[in-house]
Amino acid sequence: MTTDSAPARVVLVTGGNRGIGRAIAERFVREGYAVAVTARSGEGPEGTLTVRADVTDAAAVDAAFTEVEDKLGPIDVLVANAGITKDTLLLRMSEDDFDSVVSTNLGGTFRVVKRASKNMLRRKYGRVILISSVVGLYGSAGQINYAASKSALVGFARSLTRELGARNITANVVAPGFIETDMTAALPEETQAEYKRSIPAGRFAAADEVAGVVTWLASDDAAYISGAVIPVDGGLGMGH
Numbered sequence: 603m604t605t606d607s608a609p610a611r612v613v614l615v616t617g618g619n620r621g622i623g624r625a626i627a628e629r630f631v632r633e634g635y636a637v638a639v640t641a642r643s644g645e646g647p648e649g650t651l652t653v654r655a656d657v658t659d660a661a662a663v664d665a666a667f668t669e670v671e672d673k674l675g676p677i678d679v680l681v682a683n684a685g686i687t688k689d690t691l692l693l694r695m696s697e698d699d700f701d702s703v704v705s706t707n708l709g710g711t712f713r714v715v716k717r718a719s720k721n722m723l724r725r726k727y728g729r730v731i732l733i734s735s736v737v738g739l740y741g742s743a744g745q746i747n748y749a750a751s752k753s754a755l756v757g758f759a760r761s762l763t764r765e766l767g768a769r770n771i772t773a774n775v776v777a778p779g780f781i782e783t784d785m786t787a788a789l790p791e792e793t794q795a796e797y798k799r800s801i802p803a804g805r806f807a808a809a810d811e812v813a814g815v816v817t818w819l820a821s822d823d824a825a826y827i828s829g830a831v832i833p834v835d836g837g838l839g840m841g842h
């Protein structure tokens with residue numbers, strides 16, 4: 603990715619201190635990008651700049667972006683990865699269960715993409731990658747808040763593609779299936795076994811298998827792909 607003549611592209615990954623976001627940040631470091639991560643707690647992997655931000659707080663997002671821009675330069679590649687679940691059946695779902703998930707997963711994406719897009723527009727270059735979920739398109743009992751927040755990212759990326767596509771800015775969605783992280787480790791063992799039986803690949807994926815698709819979407823090879831949803835789910839959604 604880096605050449606002698608061109609400086610390394612700058613990437614920001616939200617929620618890069620653990621799980622899928624951390625694996626994505628590690629992969630970008632290996633590929634020679636200048637990598638920053640946002641974290642509420644902990645640190646990003648070795649070789650990254652960690653900045654503090656809660657994606658539900660627009661002022662904190664703005665300050666984090668300014669710090670990255672000051673230290674690494676304008677952001678070329680944005681990976682909106684930070685996300686949460688608050689699972690329960692609809693009749694038991696509180697206003698807060700719904701609002702907090704939507705405000706983090708969808709609102710957080712809005713805040714970081716809006717902030718990143720200013721410089722991308724000015725510089726006529728950008729790669730925006732939104733981390734959705736198989737659940738956004740497949741549905742999942744007990745996850746109405748989460749599924750709604752994740753399917754919304756598809757309309758988000760497609761509208762962004764229509765708004766900014768002519769400025770050499772792409773926006774794509776990656777929809778992971780079940781990935782080995784804290785989020786899936788929290789599921790009861792019987793539920794994990796049941797999910798594995800329904801996945802054609804018969805297993806959960808390593809976070810790095812998602813990371814490889816994300817770095818590819820940021821590469822020049824994917825310059826003509828925009829508004830797409832790329833499943834990384836072992837066949838669970840059959841491409842939806």
Ligand SMILES: NC(=O)c1ccc[n+]([C@@H]2O[C@H](COP(=O)([O-])OP(=O)(O)OC[C@H]3O[C@@H](n4cnc5c(N)ncnc54)[C@H](OP(=O)(O)O)[C@@H]3O)[C@@H](O)[C@H]2O)c1
Pocket residue numbers: 616617618619620621622623640641642643644655656657658683684685686706710733734735736777778779780781782783784785786
């Ligand atoms: N694991 C899966 O099987 C799976 C499948 C499909 C999609 N996904 C999606 O992939 C993404 C990463 O999931 P994961 O499994 O890696 O989850 P994880 O291990 O639970 O990590 C979530 C990350 O998001 C950050 N985060 C949460 N709320 C935040 C907020 N308000 N502001 C800033 N950062 C916040 C967390 O930061 P803290 O450490 O500070 O809390 C953490 O870095 C999520 O969007 C998730 O929905 C996961």
